[in-house]
Amino acid sequence: MQDNVSQRKWNVESSKSANNAFNPIRRIVDKGGFKPNPNKSTISLSIGDPCVFGNLNILDYANDLLIENIKSSKFNGYPPSTGYEIAREAVAKYVETPTSKLTSKDIIVASGASGAIELAIGVLLNEGDNILVPKPGFPLYECTSKTKFINVKHYNLLEKQGFNVDLEHLRSLIDDKTKAILVNNPSNPCGIVYSKQHLLDIIQVAREYCLPIIADEIYSDLTFGEHKFYPMASLTDKVPILSIGGIAKRFLVPGWRLGWVAIHDRDNIFSNGRIIEGLISLSQVILGPNSLVQSILPKLLDPQNTQVKEWCSTITKTLESHSKLTVDMLSKANGLKPVCSSGTMYQMIEIDCSKYEDIADDNEFVGKLLEEQSVFLLQGTVFSLPNFFRIVFCAPIDKLTEAYERIIEFCETHKKK
Ligand SMILES: Cc1ncc(COP(=O)(O)O)c(C=O)c1O
Structure with missing residues (x-):
């Protein structure tokens, strides 16, 4: 028994399947690694979880x-x-x-x-x-x-x-x-x-x-x-x-x-x-x-439950108004072009990096925005769409407004002179 144990060496390795399991969203969100500006409260518009801010709740x-x-x-x-x-x-x-x-x-x-x-x-x-x-x-x-x-x-x-x-x-x-x-x-x-x-x-x-x-x-x-x-x-x-x-x-x-x-x-x-x-x-x-x-x-x-149906339609209207606010405000930001959403809780925004002094791509945009303005977004690269970022617009209107004002300020700060 003792001899058998000594002949075998430990060889415990993560499987090929586990090594292949790479979910870029969870990797970014769970692991963190970004440093928000300690002087500004963080506003996270990064994951598709409508519960983050407590404003949207099941009936x-x-x-x-x-x-x-x-x-x-x-x-x-x-x-x-x-x-x-x-x-x-x-x-x-x-x-x-x-x-x-x-x-x-x-x-x-x-x-x-x-x-x-x-x-x-x-x-x-x-x-x-x-x-x-x-x-x-x-x-x-x-x-x-x-x-x-x-x-x-x-x-x-x-x-x-x-x-x-x-x-x-x-x-x-x-x-x-x-x-x-x-x-x-x-x-x-x-x-x-x-x-x-x-x-x-x-x-x-x-x-x-x-x-x-x-x-x-x-x-x-x-x-x-x-x-x-x-x-x-x-x-x-x-x-x-x-x-x-x-x-x-x-x-x-x-x-x-x-x-x-x-x-x-x-x-x-x-x-x-x-x-x-x-x-x-x-x-x-x-x-x-x-x-x-x-x-x-x-x-x-x-399908006959009117209470649930009415609640669902209120939630959809709320999200629609958030989407509109997102497009209205971010259309004014230097170098940004929102793509109008027709549903969901997401908005893609195109970034024209030629409008900025020192931002080369979406990764840099998102990283610097977090460091300076404490607004957390996901870069388009995560979804295989470079030079875009994704906004989840579930947050309450006042938070969204604050986040968008900070994004606008960020775009002005980095504007090409
Ligand atoms: C397109 C799409 N499919 C599937 C899922 C997974 O949904 P669930 O949380 O029910 O696993 C998500 C979650 O964000 C999604 O966006």
Whole structure:
């Protein structure tokens, strides 16, 4: 025994999968490393968490439901790995459309939309396959794929054309190893909502090449003014779609960790490929999200619940007014050009570095802004869009105004003489 121990050497190393897990947003936000100006209070407009400032809160009704269910002690055990039947049914009713009907069997609840994305990518792709994801885009798609040794190809969004997909570029990336197209609408970080026609054009590419779509629709109803959200599944009876959603953004509870995959099969393509069984098997690895949060979904997601509907529309209007303030104020800043958002909680701002004495790129802009003005933003490079920065406009109006005044002052201070 003693001899065996001495012959073996310790060799404990982080796995290739863990080494591939790089989420640039969390790396920046969790690790910090930036030094704000100690003489100014920090205003963080960097992460897509609507709870940071305490001004946006889920309605009391939902809290009351949760408390009631905690006290009932009925939801303390393990739920089925795919979710409680009542939760799956509630999600099915919430996301189905007249042309794409769903039942509870078509829903897998997951630990946030992140967990749902993991399931969707995990069931459709093998090591060495590739997935097409948007650029600029949410970095989690790449991060998740890389931990599974799935290759990522980025299709361009055209900033000069409202961040629409460059369809020719998308087509040019497809090869034998391509197994899915991921579409994020409404989009993080661009804040855009695609038109019906544009979604149909993307679906046409998927149809031509027989590729399923993973539609990340977590910002589904957070759209402003006349901009309307069209679920991709409502627009095709030919292309199978795994639609991703969740309550994090719509109900302002990212910490509650509840998302879902909705399976929109077409011509039995998914069922012939055992995709549904695959999703069930994958869900059994983690056992789904928190039981208590699942338990309130029937009431929270009930399309007939006017109390919830009215609350949702108030929140959307609030975010729309924040978006307007952002564009109005930052349009006045030297060297900045806001791209109008049509939904979500995000605004991309283009930086014209030629207008500044000593700022070379978005990294420097964001770093110096934090050091001098204590305003924390994320640089566009994080989303593969250099010379932009992203603002999360959830903060209360007075905080946003103060942050924007500081940004304007910063742009003046660094103005080219
Ligand atoms: C586009 C997009 N998809 C998915 C997620 C993950 O959502 P969740 O917090 O429910 O995991 C986010 C979170 O910011 C997101 O912006």
